[in-house]
Amino acid sequence: xxxxxxxxxxxxxxxxxxxxxxxxxxxxxxxxxxxxxxxxxxxxxxxxxxxxxxxxxxxxxxxxxxxxxxxxxxxxxxxxxxxxxxxxxxxxxxxxxxxxxxxxxxxxxxxxxxxxxxxxxxxxxxxxxxxxxxxxxxxxxxxxxxxxxxxxxxxxxxxxxxxxxxxxxxxxxxxxxxxxxxxxxxxxxxxxxxxxxxxxxxxxxxxxxxxxxxxxxxxxxxxxxxxxxxxxxxxxxxxxxxxxxxxxxxxxxxxxxxxxxxxxxxxxxxxxxxxxxxxxxxxxxxxxxxxxxxxxxx
Amino acid sequence: xxxxxxxxxxxxxxxxxxxxxxxxxxxxxxxxxxxxxxxxxxxxxxxxxxxxxxxxxxxxxxxxxxxxxxxxxxxxxxxxxxxxxxxxxxxxxxxxxxxxxxxxxxxxxxxxxxxxxxxxxxxxxxxxxxxxxxxxxxxxxxxxxxxxxxxxxxxxxxxxxxxxxx
Numbered sequence: 001x002x003x004x005x006x007x008x009x010x011x012x013x014x015x016x017x018x019x020x021x022x023x024x025x026x027x028x029x030x031x032x033x034x035x036x037x038x039x040x041x042x043x044x045x046x047x048x049x050x051x052x053x054x055x056x057x058x059x060x061x062x063x064x065x066x067x068x069x070x071x072x073x074x075x076x077x078x079x080x081x082x083x084x085x086x087x088x089x090x091x092x093x094x095x096x097x098x099x100x101x102x103x104x105x106x107x108x109x110x111x112x113x114x115x116x117x118x119x120x121x122x123x124x125x126x127x128x129x130x131x132x133x134x135x136x137x138x139x140x141x142x143x144x145x146x147x148x149x150x151x152x153x154x155x156x157x158x159x160x161x162x163x164x165x166x167x168x169x170x171x172x173x174x175x176x177x178x179x180x181x182x183x184x185x186x187x188x189x190x191x192x193x194x195x196x197x198x199x200x201x202x203x204x205x206x207x208x209x210x211x212x213x214x215x216x217x218x219x220x221x222x223x224x225x226x227x228x229x230x231x232x233x234x235x236x237x238x239x240x241x242x243x244x245x246x247x248x249x250x251x252x253x254x255x256x257x258x259x260x261x262x263x264x265x266x267x268x269x270x271x272x273x274x275x276x277x278x279x280x281x282x283x284x285x286x287x288x289x290x291x292x293x294x295x296x297x298x
Numbered sequence: 299x300x301x302x303x304x305x306x307x308x309x310x311x312x313x314x315x316x317x318x319x320x321x322x323x324x325x326x327x328x329x330x331x332x333x334x335x336x337x338x339x340x341x342x343x344x345x346x347x348x349x350x351x352x353x354x355x356x357x358x359x360x361x362x363x364x365x366x367x368x369x370x371x372x373x374x375x376x377x378x379x380x381x382x383x384x385x386x387x388x389x390x391x392x393x394x395x396x397x398x399x400x401x402x403x404x405x406x407x408x409x410x411x412x413x414x415x416x417x418x419x420x421x422x423x424x425x426x427x428x429x430x431x432x433x434x435x436x437x438x439x440x441x442x443x444x445x446x447x448x449x450x451x452x453x454x455x456x457x458x459x460x461x462x463x464x
Contacts, residue, residue: 001339008300008317008363030361037320037359038340050317052364078353102430104347104354104408192429 003040010052014168017053018139022164024049029166031074034101034109035117054110059168064089068171070136073112077124078103080111090172092131092182092202096123099184102192112167118224120156120257121194123186124170125149126219129227130200133172140165153224156257178212179205181286183278186220187270189261195220196262197270201278205286210237216247216275221267222254228275243279247272302366306331307375315362322346324362325372333373333403337432344431347404348372354408354430373403376410385455386410386448395444397435404431409445413452419445 011017021027027049030036039045053059053074060074062085069089071080080086081097100106100114100123114124115135128135128149136146140162152160161167186198198221203214211233219225228250233243251272256264304311306329313328322339325331325348337345339358346357349371376384386409389395396402405428412419412427419427424445425438433441 002323003318005316006318008361010363030364033361033364034341034359037361040318041320041340041358050361052361054364102344103427104344104356104430105341105359107350107353107355108359190429 001041004043004046006047007049008052009049011056013056014053014059014138014166017051017056018164018166020049020051021139021166027051029053029116031113032076032109033113034105035113035119053166060110062086064174066174068134068173070169070171071111072169073110073115073136073167075111077101077106077109077111077114081106089174090127090131091175092184092200093124093127093172095182095184096127096200099123099186099191099195099198111170115152115170116159116161116167118153118157118159119194120153120223120225121196121198121220122225123184123195123198123200123219125153126198126200126217126225127184128170128172129153129219129225130202130215130217131172132215133170135167136169136171137161137165138168146171149225150227156223175202176204179207179286179289181205181282181284181289183281183283183285185274185278185281187274194261197221197267197274199271199275199278201275201282203279203282203286205283208237209287210235211283214279216250216279218251218271218275221256221271223257226254240276243276244272247275300363302363304329304362304365304370305368306370307372308369313362317361317363319362320358321348321360321362321365321370322357324365325357325370328362331372331374335400335403337400342432343401344408345401345404347407347431349407349411352411352414354404354411356430371407371410373407376406384410385451386413386445389448389451390441390444393440393444393447395436395440401431401433401435405433405441409448412445413449417449417453417457419449421446 028047030050030052031054059072061072063070087094114122133149134146135152183201186195188195198219201216204212206212217227230246232246256267258264301314315324325334335345337343341359347354348357350368
């Protein structure tokens with residue numbers, strides 16, 4: 001359980017981290033290390049150089065802009081969990097964070113690390129896909145500055161991050177001032193274990209209580225966090241049965257992962273059930289949100 | 299090799315470690331603080347838990363080279379004086395909160411951090427706090443009891459709560 005010998009370097013800026021990485025194709029970045037350290041210990045990763053980005057100034061900042069909230073890549077998961085800005089502006093993320101690992105791993109683990117690692121069972125990528133977040137990057141040869149979450153996750157632990165680039169943050173759209181609600185549900189063998197399936201939901205209701213917008217993404221089930229096509233529910237006040245039917249139709253064509261922990265059939269069933277629970281949670285939250293309706297206010 | 303200033307249990311050290319050394323290996327092999335136990339060494343069991351700036355983290359999941367500038371507390375740092383035990387350690391003994399003792403340093407430190415931040419944790423909060431620490435002997439019942447007993451005594455002793463991040 002000892003890593004291969006490597007050189008440790010602490011970067012002072014994003015540019016320095018990218019430059020050091022460009023010099024050495026076998027270099028890896030470390031921030032919280034909650035996934036990289038086990039992979040180093042088991043020698044699944046054998047780097048020649050480990051570049052620490054955790055102390056780059058300002059890379060852990062949480063900033064609110066007019067239409068989005070930016071969480072810097074090295075924002076610790078525990079810091080996001082305590083953040084009032086996250087609770088108010090990205091409530092779906094606030095709901096999902098307590099499901100990640102355990103308090104000691106969230107204390108070290110970072111927002112950007114979870115995105116770059118792209119574990120199919122990870123909560124932060126799932127929330128990013130559900131909310132249509134932008135993944136901010138630096139160091140891409142072609143100058144790409146961001147990628148939409150929906151296009152970022154390609155396969156388990158494989159992302160569209162250009163060679164030599166690094167994730168610098170995650171930009172979430174701010175919720176519209178309307179009757180919106182969020183829901184999150186997950187099943188794992190024990191709390192903190194890898195999700196066998198999870199669902200993240202954000203939706204908006206119109207003044208009549210019909211669904212105006214709905215985004216449901218599932219994690220842990222398909223090889224990447226996947227947003228479901230639920231266009232059939234828009235403009236309706238669906239019954240439980242109608243929701244179940246729409247979810248079954250949306251999940252049917254998706255490829256599910258199967259392993260020793262759960263079969264593909266189990267994951268498909270669990271994803272449907274969790275999505276239903278998360279939709280119910282989001283709907284009841286949205287229905288209870290009064291006086292913030294754009295239409296009603298005008 | 300890197301020469302690194304570390305603050306462990308309130309004392310300043312200058313340690314020489316390989317770049318690849320985990321904080322766990324540094325504490326055990328360089329500083330001789332064997333109370334921090336090496337269990338799975340890949341972040342699953344929680345037996346190597348230490349306090350980093352007052353909050354529990356896994357010493358196997360960070361490099362020693364990342365630990366400078368932080369205040370580190372190991373199990374050796376919780377007793378008030380040599381030959382004595384901390385209030386939490388006493389409570390673990392009294393409630394039989396340990397059998398083999400392998401998980402105990404991590405459990406005690408996790409409990410110390412919990413009680414420093416939250417003097418009256420609910421049962422659910424205690425369980426959430428120790429959820430990342432595996433115990434294969436006790437079935438956890440007496441560990442929860444130990445933390446409840448320590449909390450009660452701590453409140454009785456008027457130890458002020460400190461602002462510690464969870």
